[in-house]
Amino acid sequence: MKKLDWxxxxxxxxxxxxxxxxxxxxxxxxDSSEKADDFVKSGLGFSQIFTQYYIGFIPYIDALLFPLxxxxxxxxFTSKMAGKSEIIAILASGTTYNRMLYPYWLGGIVLGLVLLxxxxxxxxxxxxxxKQFETTYIKVNSTYDPLVEHYERSMYFRIDSFTxxxxxxYDTITKNGGPFFMHRIKNNELIYNLRASTIKWxxxxxxxxxxxxxxxxxxxxxxxxxxxxxxxxxxxFKPIDLTQDENVxxxxxxxxxxxxxxxxxxxxxxxxxxxxxxxxxxxxxxxxVLILTMIGAVIASRxxxxxxxxxxxxxxxxxxxxxxxxRFSTIFATKGNFPPLLAAWLPNVIFTAVAIYFYRKAPK
Numbered sequence: 520m521k522k523l524d525w526x527x528x529x530x531x532x533x534x535x536x537x538x539x540x541x542x543x544x545x546x547x548x549x550d551s552s553e554k555a556d557d558f559v560k561s562g563l564g565f566s567q568i569f570t571q572y573y574i575g576f577i578p579y580i581d582a583l584l585f586p587l588x589x590x591x592x593x594x595x596f597t598s599k600m601a602g603k604s605e606i607i608a609i610l611a612s613g614t615t616y617n618r619m620l621y622p623y624w625l626g627g628i629v630l631g632l633v634l635l636x637x638x639x640x641x642x643x644x645x646x647x648x649x650k651q652f653e654t655t656y657i658k659v660n661s662t663y664d665p666l667v668e669h670y671e672r673s674m675y676f677r678i679d680s681f682t683x684x685x686x687x688x689y690d691t692i693t694k695n696g697g698p699f700f701m702h703r704i705k706n707n708e709l710i711y712n713l714r715a716s717t718i719k720w721x722x723x724x725x726x727x728x729x730x731x732x733x734x735x736x737x738x739x740x741x742x743x744x745x746x747x748x749x750x751x752x753x754x755x756f757k758p759i760d761l762t763q764d765e766n767v768x769x770x771x772x773x774x775x776x777x778x779x780x781x782x783x784x785x786x787x788x789x790x791x792x793x794x795x796x797x798x799x800x801x802x803x804x805x806x807x808v809l810i811l812t813m814i815g816a817v818i819a820s821r822x823x824x825x826x827x828x829x830x831x832x833x834x835x836x837x838x839x840x841x842x843x844x845x846r847f848s849t850i851f852a853t854k855g856n857f858p859p860l861l862a863a864w865l866p867n868v869i870f871t872a873v874a875i876y877f878y879r880k881a882p883k
Contacts, residue, residue, distance in 0.1 A: 575648030
């Protein structure tokens with residue numbers, strides 16, 4: 520690490536955190552003005568609103584536009600350096616163009632790792648905080664959140680490779696549902712059937728409690744019937760697996776999300792593309808930080824008419840195209856048959872090619 524590296528890194532991080540701070544203030548002001556009535560109706564004080572809502576909302580909104588902040592910061596301070604002929608002086612001193620980009624690589628990697636850790640573990644916890652606040656005080660009339668109203672819907676799922684189950688309706692508040700059925704299949708033949716009028720989660724015993732149970736065991740032409748008034752069983756699914764929470768992907772850390780997707784795949788749950796796109800994006804987005812860092816450095820290092828204004832215009836256009844492409848690929852994956860892995864990484868692949876093109880065209 521030379522003085523030049525520390526000089527560029529200092530400008531990089533200082534400008535980046537200033538951009539984050541400035542946008543955070545603007546976002547909080549706009550959001551608070553929109554939700555002013557809801558905050559007043561909640562009857563909470565400023566400190567309670569901050570600790571129960573904004574302490575979770577701020578990390579979420581910052582992480583959402585993190586790559587764009589990096590791009591703007593790099594373009595802004597590099598353009599200023601180019602305008603003052605500092606880039607020309609650096610290259611004239613014998614420093615190669617590739618060597619000059621070294622601190623940009625290092626800064627991009629550091630910020631990418633920060634975003635990777637935050638997206639995997641910090642942001643999910645933040646989402647739990649502010650979404651719980653919205654559920655309690657803002658979206659109190661929503662019919663979609665199981666924490667607000669009793670959410671009842673027929674659901675069918677696979678317990679293991681041979682066992683399938685279904686519940687006619689399930690109440691997420693009382694953890695009670697029914698009727699419940701379970702089939703076990705072997706060699707394409709039904710070998711076991713269980714039916715119960717109700718199924719309820721026993722919180723103390725961590726088991727499912729069934730009432731009015733009828734069990735049938737079938738072995739060829741022989742059938743065994745068993746009737747129980749009540750029965751306690753252990754299944755590999757829990758009440759959280761039966762809740763239809765549309766925000767579950769945002770609330771689980773990366774390890775929990777991976778396990779949740781694996782469990783849902785085992786049960787034969789459909790419509791997992793949204794979860795898989797989120798899983799892959801948590802690793803793809805930090806990589807985009809490095810790509811946009813290089814694009815910003817290569818674009819802004821060239822002195823042009825218009826100075827920082829022209830560079831920032833190009834930066835905003837590049838960032839807008841990146842976000843637009845990211846949104847479109849997500850929609851195609853969640854609403855169509857576009858592979859989730861490709862949807863998460865496609866913007867990175869395309870903008871890597873863009874970065875290489877700008878690099879080759881840059882005067883060195």
